[in-house]
Amino acid sequence: MKLQAWALAGAVVVGTFVSGVAGANSDKAAKHAGKATAKVVDAARIQAADTEPGSWMSTGRTYGEQRFSPLTQINADNVGKLGLAWTYRLDVDRATEGTPIVVDGIMYVTSAFSIVTALDPVSGKQLWKYDPKVSRDRDRDGCCDVANRGVAVWQGRVYVGAYDGRLIALDAKTGRKVWITDTVIDHNRSYTVTGAPRIVKGRVIIGNGGAELGVRGYVSAYDAKTGKLDWRFFTVPGDPKLPPENKAMEMAQKTWFGDTYWKQGGGGTPWDSMAYDPDLDLLYVGTGNGSMWNRGVRSEDHGDNLFLSSIVALKPETGEYVWHYQTTPGDSWDYTATQSIILADLTINGEVRKVLMQAPKNAFFYVIDRKTGELLSAEKYVNANWASKVDLKTGRPVESASADWSQKAQLVIPGPLGGHNWQPMSFSPQTGLVYIPTQDAPAVYTPNKDAKYGGKGTWNLGMMPISLPEDPAQLKPLQDMYKGHLVAWDPVAQKAVWTQDYVTIWNGGTLATAGNLVFQGTADGRFVAYAADKGTKLWETAANSGVMAGPISYEINGEQYVTVLAGWGGAFPLALGALSAPAKVKPEARVLTYKIGASGSLPPPNLTPVKQPEPPALIADAATVDAGRDLYNSYCGMCHGPSAMSGGVIPDLRYLTPEKHAMFAGILAGAYARKGMPAFADVLKPADVEAIHQYLIKRAQDLKKELAATPVAATQ
Numbered sequence: 023m024k025l026q027a028w029a030l031a032g033a034v035v036v037g038t039f040v041s042g043v044a045g046a047n048s049d050k051a052a053k054h055a056g057k058a059t060a061k062v063v064d065a066a067r068i069q070a071a072d073t074e075p076g077s078w079m080s081t082g083r084t085y086g087e088q089r090f091s092p093l094t095q096i097n098a099d100n101v102g103k104l105g106l107a108w109t110y111r112l113d114v115d116r117a118t119e120g121t122p123i124v125v126d127g128i129m130y131v132t133s134a135f136s137i138v139t140a141l142d143p144v145s146g147k148q149l150w151k152y153d154p155k156v157s158r159d160r161d162r163d164g165c166c167d168v169a170n171r172g173v174a175v176w177q178g179r180v181y182v183g184a185y186d187g188r189l190i191a192l193d194a195k196t197g198r199k200v201w202i203t204d205t206v207i208d209h210n211r212s213y214t215v216t217g218a219p220r221i222v223k224g225r226v227i228i229g230n231g232g233a234e235l236g237v238r239g240y241v242s243a244y245d246a247k248t249g250k251l252d253w254r255f256f257t258v259p260g261d262p263k264l265p266p267e268n269k270a271m272e273m274a275q276k277t278w279f280g281d282t283y284w285k286q287g288g289g290g291t292p293w294d295s296m297a298y299d300p301d302l303d304l305l306y307v308g309t310g311n312g313s314m315w316n317r318g319v320r321s322e323d324h325g326d327n328l329f330l331s332s333i334v335a336l337k338p339e340t341g342e343y344v345w346h347y348q349t350t351p352g353d354s355w356d357y358t359a360t361q362s363i364i365l366a367d368l369t370i371n372g373e374v375r376k377v378l379m380q381a382p383k384n385a386f387f388y389v390i391d392r393k394t395g396e397l398l399s400a401e402k403y404v405n406a407n408w409a410s411k412v413d414l415k416t417g418r419p420v421e422s423a424s425a426d427w428s429q430k431a432q433l434v435i436p437g438p439l440g441g442h443n444w445q446p447m448s449f450s451p452q453t454g455l456v457y458i459p460t461q462d463a464p465a466v467y468t469p470n471k472d473a474k475y476g477g478k479g480t481w482n483l484g485m486m487p488i489s490l491p492e493d494p495a496q497l498k499p500l501q502d503m504y505k506g507h508l509v510a511w512d513p514v515a516q517k518a519v520w521t522q523d524y525v526t527i528w529n530g531g532t533l534a535t536a537g538n539l540v541f542q543g544t545a546d547g548r549f550v551a552y553a554a555d556k557g558t559k560l561w562e563t564a565a566n567s568g569v570m571a572g573p574i575s576y577e578i579n580g581e582q583y584v585t586v587l588a589g590w591g592g593a594f595p596l597a598l599g600a601l602s603a604p605a606k607v608k609p610e611a612r613v614l615t616y617k618i619g620a621s622g623s624l625p626p627p628n629l630t631p632v633k634q635p636e637p638p639a640l641i642a643d644a645a646t647v648d649a650g651r652d653l654y655n656s657y658c659g660m661c662h663g664p665s666a667m668s669g670g671v672i673p674d675l676r677y678l679t680p681e682k683h684a685m686f687a688g689i690l691a692g693a694y695a696r697k698g699m700p701a702f703a704d705v706l707k708p709a710d711v712e713a714i715h716q717y718l719i720k721r722a723q724d725l726k727k728e729l730a731a732t733p734v735a736a737t738q
């Protein structure tokens with residue numbers, strides 16, 4: 023093992039670990055790749071993706087990220103004969119958000135904790151597996167589960183961004199490590215990587231997450247061959263005491279006020295969406311919310327705070343700023359613009375326009391000229407009360423008074439889960455429709471004007487902790503408000519053409535195909551095909567788990583397949599899952615692959631009801647329980663669920679066994695760190711831990727009464 027390390031400007035040290043054996047092999051592979059006969063993914067091949075429709079070479083299939091398969095063997099006439107060809111059980115039953123890649127006879131999938139697995143796409147047989155061994159107690163460093171959304175393949179290598187911020191290059195055939203680079207500039211802050219890398223002009227482009235926990239967002243480009251940092255674009259300004267780092271930061275800094283944003287990180291993390299237009303040679307990056315959420319605390323309650331919640335167009339060779347469009351100026355609602363970016367050519371008012379489309383969390387569907395950044399149109403794709411419309415002259419939203427929670431609590435639609443989250447949308451050039459997984463997910467924002475940055479691994483929103491009603495009768499109306507939809511959206515007319523409704527939110531990403539089909543998994547555990555033009559449901563099958571990920575389609579030896587990753591997790595199940603229809607199935611993460619005429623079957627779903635162990639008697643006084651409630655909602659609720667109601671992925675603490683009650687303080691001190699339960703000794707004193715424990719005993723007693731009143735099967 024040879025260690026190479028070099029210092030970069032700004033005293034950022036990036037270590038590159040090159041394995042001697044794998045390095046030598048990769049050099050040979052690189053030479054091999056240079057020959058005309060070598061079959062590897064490169065720019066020419068991705069740009070000509072439509073000439074090999076059997077492959078799915080990059081996360082959105084093409085650089086334009088339409089998630090449209092030109093394959094037609096599976097179509098609206100025969101989709102009813104679709105059956106399960108094979109399944110592969112993934113390692114971690116947590117956030118399963120990845121889009122597979124299929125190219126040159128290998129399928130690459132990722133699971134939670136950034137584990138990469140190569141499979142035979144015909145049989146599902148495992149070819150190799152690479153576990154980057156992300157420390158299992160990293161949950162505290164991210165907002166929304168230990169997700170990974172997929173790999174990139176390029177010149178015989180596979181690239182994955184690990185949850186802990188490492189960018190890793192693997193040999194595509196063997197899974198052997200070629201290089202590792204650390205993309206995190208400050209390990210005293212909670213940075214994570216969950217998005218799929220994109221590769222443009224030999225550069226691996228990767229962003230990061232962490233804006234809930236107080237970080238400064240940036241997107242970086244690394245040399246695909248060596249892992250060396252090529253350029254970095256920060257999405258928000260740096261230290262206001264120092265001169266801006268470049269012209270873009272000079273522009274941005276004028277839109278921020280005070281210096282608290284710098285202590286809080288600023289945010290703007292580009293944690294998911296990107297797209298690339300080879301003709302215009304522009305890379306598009308979607309940026310995230312502010313750190314803190316509350317602009318009143320973050321930026322003296324004014325300023326647009328560039329480049330939060332924006333689409334930024336950059337030169338892919340230099341990272342140089344070209345244009346930006348900010349969807350939510352001065353964002354205070356976690357309205358990220360990190361949702362899918364799709365490029366298409368649309369005929370608008372008789373003229374063919376090169377557009378970029380996005381349905382960010384803020385509920386408006388944007389059509390933007392992707393050469394100039396000019397806003398062409400914006401309409402609501404789902405109900406929203408925070409703004410009445412977007413003014414096309416100024417490009418700015420017309421905000422409602424009710425959206426301003428800087429002084430008092432407000433019910434805002436949508437809330438931080440958004441009208442559409444990371445679940446990828448797709449576009450069919452045949453129907454001209456965009457298929458958006460949308461949701462009604464309002465939230466109450468309550469300001470905390472005294473909020474201060476609390477250090478690594480703590481949430482920094484500038485609002486009071488999220489809580490839910492502990493009385494089931496009060497919870498029910500909230501559950502009834504949380505509904506999901508699949509909306510087929512006409513981006514030219516800016517209106518819905520058809521809609522399918524779901525019992526709960528957080529349904530899966532979509533795939534459109536030339537067979538006049540749209541595929542989508544559902545939160546209630548199904549995988550469904552609709553007619554792309556009319557929305558008629560044509561086929562569905564049980565997935566035995568909630569499904570969130572985006573499906574793909576590919577063809578090998580003349581047979582077309584459809585694949586989706588089943589599995590549950592992410593922001594909603596962890597932080598507000600109690601608002602979903604009660605989880606009846608224990609989530610299990612699998613690769614599911616279908617083809618016409620196949621008749622495979624899944625193992626029976628895990629319906630084992632969990633019996634509530636007898637909770638200890640509540641001995642604490644009301645003041646201790648109240649203190650425990652606040653502490654629980656501040657430090658525990660974003661994973662175990664506010665008010666001790668889990669969404670079914672992370673254990674429901676109302677079901678603790680007597681043994682776990684007995685070792686409660688030890689668990690919070692790190693006894694289960696290897697199992698994924700981080701230590702909290704740095705932020706919780708023994709008296710705090712005891713108050714949280716007493717609150718949980720109170721909630722366990724509440725549940726005992728509820729179960730006695732309604733003796734249905736208890737679920738966890």
Ligand code: CA
Nearest residue numbers: 233234311356
């Ligand atoms: Ca966020």
